[in-house]
Amino acid sequence: MAAAVLLGPARRTALLTALCFTVTCAIGLQGWTSVSLGGFDLGIFDQGVRGYAHFGLPVSTLKSFHHEFPPGFSLLGDHFSPVLALLAPLYWIWDDPRSLIIGQSLLFAAGVPLIRRIAGYAFAGAEPRTARRAADLAGLVYGLGWPLLVAARVGFHEVAFAVPLTLLMLERGLARRYGTVLLAALLLCCTKEDLGLLVGAYGLVLLLRTRRTDDRAGRRTGLGLLLGGPVASAAAITWLIPAMGGEPGYYWNYGSLGTDGGDALRNLLHDPFLLVQAAFDQPLKPLLLLWLFGTMLLLPLRSATVLCAVPLLAERILSSNPNHWSIARHYDSLLWPVLLTAAIEVLGRLSATGRPERSLRRARRLGLGAAGIALVAAVPIGLVPLVLPSSWAPKPSEAALVRAAALIPDGASVEADNQIAPRLTARTDVVLVDGTPRGREYVLTRGDKRSFPFKTDKEQAERIQLLLAHGYRQLWAEDGVVLLHREGDEPVPGEHVPGPGSKPVQDEVPTDVGHNLFRG
Template sequence: MTTFTLRPPVRADEAVPAGRQRERIRVAAVAVACAVVCLLIGLQRFRQLQLGGFDLGLFDQAIRAYSHFELPRSLIKSVHHGFPPEFSLLGDHFSPILALAAPFYWLWDDPRTLLLVQSLLFGAGVPVVARLVRRECGSALGPRALSRLTLAFCLVYGFGAALFYASRAGFHEVAFAVPLFLLLFERARARAYGHTVAVALLLCLTKEDLGLSVGIFGAVLALRARRAGDRRGVRTGGVLLVLGPLASLAAIVLFVPWMGGDAQFYWQYSDLGTSAGEALVHVVLHPLDTLRAALTPSAKAVLLLWTFGSLLFLPLRSALTLCALPLLAERLFSDNGNHWQALHHYGAFVWPILIAASIETTGKIARKWERRRAERAAKGAAVFAATITLFGLLISGSWHIVLPSHWQRDAHQEAALTAVRKIPDAATVEADNNLAPRLTRRARVMILDLIPRNADWVLLDTTKKAFPFPDAQSQKDRLLLLRDSGYVITYESRGIVLLRRPTPAVPVPGSVEQGRGDLPGYDTADVRVFG
């Protein structure tokens, strides 16, 4: 790690470099392009019935409840994990910031609203990246080279595979974390410390673990400010160092249980122990075993190489990268194989941290080099940006948005939508995971899982494995069980089956009502790194 330094911000009254207006137009264009591409990725997946009740459907239920000034309850989440009917999604992950998406539902009451919100938030990070580049590199480069470098980093951020993978996964609270992390670093770099604390508070309200990253950043800021003789910076850093971990502790120990959740529900680190205390002791007493757990199986090592290698390992020369350590540790030590892969939304949490760290490292290098050499390097950065942008599009499969064939639905998908339309409004439904978001707007939806729920309607797909079933045969077995229990098939086509509960109704053998503590545990992962 390099030494901690804090350079003065670029003064607002300095002369505006030539071509600055053109640069602003380019940055705005990249921001719009980032938002549009991310939105199209999500819309294409939605159209192709590839976004599920986990997670798009459950967030749709919760944020729609917010839009009605209710607690964010999700029938999908509470039923699948055996929580009582009054369970709030705040008892799952403490993310009250999601309420900020509720007003969009007053304009368009549809699950796709969340895809739009997420894409706008991702795009909003682009101008913040541009400001970071100017603050870090403005004193070391001429106007033209600085403009090139700014555009290069905007492209690397806005078209990074991490954002595309998150868009393919649907919607998640990471949508808010991405621009907020960037804004946290930019406001601190500008010494706008009141704004810095406000942004840090918003991050703590985004997800319960982000307070740990806020605390680490507070330590980094305090040390840097102390070296620079900036007392306000030292005080602000100290506040964040205390505020962040306390916010995480309060969310996990107090607020999550208060909202009907379990503070230990997401503890899945058996290699380290059964609690955070045991894990800390294990890390201190058994460092080699801890390192082994972090790097095996090999998918974890590949994930680390991709995470840092895709940015030429530039983040490793910046102390800002320390802020990513809690988020990376959560993935590397997890028992859940989904966390070891790049093809979900998890990488988007660390993406803005690594981008800001890369910008900081670039600024340090540029200030050490002779200006002409630094400006030549800025040209090379543009080539690198184009390469990483193209690679991000290819590796994430996002280039499919330009293929008309990938926007068309096949006969199987059309049959599924026909079955969806046959379900009456306000009905109680157990639905195939990928069909659940098509019903959450107008019905009481649970996903079809390993436990029968005695719903009035059941919609399933017998042609392919669907979350959380282990295989397609298990879904066929469920169909036989339902028919033996008196359920009547009202529609069947191309493996899509819609059944209605008989009258008088009798419980399905093995069924469990909501709130009986039928926690199914964590679903196994088909471990792949990139898809």
């Protein structure tokens, strides 16, 4: 009896959920311990959620100063993500950036029961033993899949909510619980402005699946999502983000199609081939598609659910921003629930009782093959570094940043290196050291190792000399790290603080980005 309880479905779900949480949280905390998580993006979200925790707007000086947004700008003017306010209670318990790492891991882990239920629906026509094994394998592959491990490795992002909410929408749709589908869709639209397009695509999926059934509620829900999702995205991009201080068209990275959405649509109607040109103008773009679908043995392509991935994939494939083309960032975690659900649905159909034995064997091979690839890919990305002591220790330069940061008093105004910024957000008024001097009391930077957003370490060394020549004194230096203190009111050439008329700017992507599928 004890063995039966130990191996029961609830216990297996709990164990797989705990495994997902433990691994993703450990990867995130490893990044913190090794000082590899930067102000972009962990520090930005820490400042924003801390604003919510104090019942204010999600203001981030790291974001607004660096990108020259005017005073009063909040993160809602960058991406429409009010759902992040739900994390504010974590800061009432522990006012620390690591609360976000823990919160993200909890949200990722919440997807394990959902993906197991999805497998249960998909394999309802299979033998009970096959269905049980499929649910277990689905939970394991989801929780240790490389997209979640990559997202954990880069710190924190809105994907923390997008992943379980997407799974909730898909799972409740299979259960025909359309009220919860609508709730999940609404929360997705409040997670990031472009996720309304995913919601709209799922509406199309529901319409396709209910068109020849008596499921009128499903058709009504599908139609509502198909229309409401894109409208929500358009409203957020056109009105809500600018109303919060955002710059219209700030994230338009599709110049090869047109100057804006309307211009792109007109150009595509005139010459549809522009779409193909934009999608394959860089070698990394088809490689990304090959990786995403090839590693899953093309299984998702046989399910209508894969349509939900089309808008998000199109955003990346058509983009001119090289950061969107690799798998080394958080973007694939947005696709992970969709692709995995689609693959499970296909395998469930192939495994149904009554199908030829050849089909059943093929389904087993495909399922084990796709699962094996996902888990093998996770080994070098996140699992091996967890057991290497050297991966937990900061390098000399990063360790020096931590020691220097301890010398800065609470409440000081600081310009800080990207890697140390998250450790100063809770107790100082910190902005990023970038191409423009900001005139702050303290400047903590490096002169011999390139840090975002500088293009070369030479630029950083020149900045140090400029500050020393105009009113700053060196307080501390070690392993290339320098801590400077402003001694007077002498202006620094080029010194600037964003004002009411500031025009937001984007970063110039370094020339070494966009050439390797596995590097950011």
